[in-house]
Amino acid sequence: MPEPEFVQGRLLVKFVDGTQPWLERKVLADAETQLELTVRPLDVYVVDVRRGRTLDAIEELAEAPAVEYVERDAAVQSFTTTPNDTLWEQQWGPMLVRAPTAWDATMGSPGIIVAVLDTGIDSTHPDLQDAVVPGYDFVEGDAFPTDDNGHGTATAGVIGARTNNSRGQAGLCWRCSLMPIKVLNANRSGTTSAVAAGLVWAVDHGARVISMSLGGSEPTRTLAEAVDYAVRKGAVLVAAAGNESSQNLSYPAAYVGVIGVAGSDQKDVLYSWSNYGSWVPVAAPGCNIAPFLRGEYVNFCGTSAAAPVVAGIAGLALSGRPLATRTEVENALFRSANPIGTSVRYGRVNAELTLAALGVKPTSPAPALSLPVPVPVPALAPPVPAPVAPTAIPDRHAPQPERPLPDPPPAASGQTPGRTPSPQVTTIRGTLGGSPLRFVVGPLRHGRLIATLTAPRARTLMLTLVDARGARVARISGRTPLRLSHPALPERYRVFISGSVRAPFTLRLRTGRS
Incomplete structure (x- = not known):
């Protein structure tokens, strides 16, 4: 089992509700920490400690009565496998999930914002022009989340590349707005604290769908609280399940309230690199043509490419029924999935049936689409850093009587049939x-x-x-x-x-x- 990876010298600290600011400052100073970031409104402090003092600082902070919890900041990274080097003749992914039929009902809405937590977005790409709304860069700490890697641009394109424009490829929700939240650096590496801060920022600025093509092996309470915050705000959260060919859990995909996504092929079989298991609700096409930097296109494979397919369908669902709740969209995705065996809990997503489950039906004939012309595209380069494999939960439960x-007691005889107990x-x-x-x-x-x-x-x-x-x-x-x-x-x-x-x-x- 791979060892959990943490950010060197970085801790996440939360104080008990009602703790006075002066006491918070004193506790952090006594532990010899330096404040780097505050994740509001979670009230989590991201602090650094000097080399060699991490464990001592954890112990000191954990013993302070004013501290609710302290934990190490876990590392995360994007989930992109070594790409397929054959050229695609067509976009089989959107066709397989029956996106064209879904487009008969809605092509998306600019009022539905899909936040992309990744390496940023290249908003100058011809297929993404007029698609991007303001976002934030939690790597550099500014309002310019430009993409210095290409991974975020690719995921954004799968979700919402402009379509029917006689160029490039079709995005799933091609009239939805895209919000770049940069939480990964040029090497596609980041921290759970940045992801947590990005989640909170995105939902506080209007994002209805969150797409996270990233993950790590170690859960943190800070990220779990950020997920819970976004869920309470009504956002639909989608994350890549990971590319380690295992049933090991990856975070944030494994958190309650997040739709984890595996990667499947044209025959509805999971790719050999995809993570799987009953903790993963759905699968989606795991290889998609996608925009890249400098106006280029790439063959984009991995659960990083599958997750934005689901995020795009969620965007379509909310475009067709803007008042739908997070739970209604999630249930529609699950109930309408095409069964593909036991590799995932529900099956492979289906855009047409997801919309139908929400009562969104075609209202008029769709305009003729200029489907993308097959073009030679280069492969997306494999990541330089070694992948971080998700950590399995050790089965240490000693056998004992259950x-x-x-x-629950049976319903009373006078209970109305069908009434919720x-x-x-x-x-x-x-x-x-x-x-x-x-x-x-x-x-x-x-x-x-x-x-x-x-x-x-x-x-x-x-x-x-x-x-x-x-x-x-x-x-x-x-x-x-x-x-x-x-x-x-x-x-x-x-x-x-x-x-x-x-x-x-x-x-x-x-x-x-x-």
Whole structure:
């Protein structure tokens, strides 16, 4: 298993709500840290410490009563595999997901903003002119998120390249607006703190869809809170699942509320390089022609190329039904996916059926499209740095008797058929003894399972949710309270609590409609 990669000397610190600013400054000064960035409104401080003091600073900050949590800033990078060196004769990806039929209903709307968290966007590219709205550069800390690599321009083009303009290629949502949020440098490397700050900035500035063709092996609470913030704001979050040919989790794709995307081919088979597993909801075409720097085009392959396909379809969905909620768009994507076996949870996305699931139908014949003329295109160069493989969750749960939770009571005889039942809440109290605890809940109705764990005396705990097939579908770790929220299928789930200390805990499980 690859070792987690962290940013040297970089920590993420969050104080307990209500802590006075003077005390925050004192705690950070006592730990000999230097403030680099504040992620608002998460109130997370990004600080640097000198070489050799990282572990000491973590210990000192963790012991401060005013600190809610401290963690290392994990590294992330883009997910681009060595590209296919054959020339494409046509864009098979949009055709496979039935984008032309979806365009009969909507070609997108400039009012729907899709944020691209990547290396920036080359807004001068002929296929991206008039598509880009103002964004931000969290690498250099300015308002000029220009692309110095090409990866971000390629992902943006898959989403929203201008179409029917007699040049280049067709984007999925070719009238949507694109917001460049630069969180990766010229080497396609970045930090979770930059991604978290970019997420917050994007949704605060109107982004309805977030596309993240990046990821890393190590989760951080800061990025998880940024994801939760964006979800609460109603944004649809999409991320690449990774290119390590494994079931290992990658973040942000594995966070609850993010649609992880695998890469599939013309025959709806996952590419050999794609990550997979029940934690990955959908697949999408993993090789797409895309714009590049200096007006060029490239063959773009990887889950980095698949994720923007889903983001583009989400943009189409919101263009056709602007008042749709994040949950409605997500469910439409999942319900309409074409089954492709067990490599992903739901299947390969379908633009036409996603729109139909939201009630978006063609209103008039679509204009004749000037589909792209096949052109020779160079291959996108492979990344210089070695890829960071996502880290699997070690299976250290000791065998022990499962502790089933009571099934929800049957509906009263007078209940109206089809009426949503009231949520069921179960509270469990006990004491951690150093060994993992396991509880069984379900079978559930369709709805949502929310697990909240509190243990004030424990410094670090892990809360894990496993489905009926034994696949880990959600995980969070850190100081409590910890909260997991996951869409529930009508099956049993297992909830694990892991920690190395003895401490009393309270686990609250809420099941039913959210």
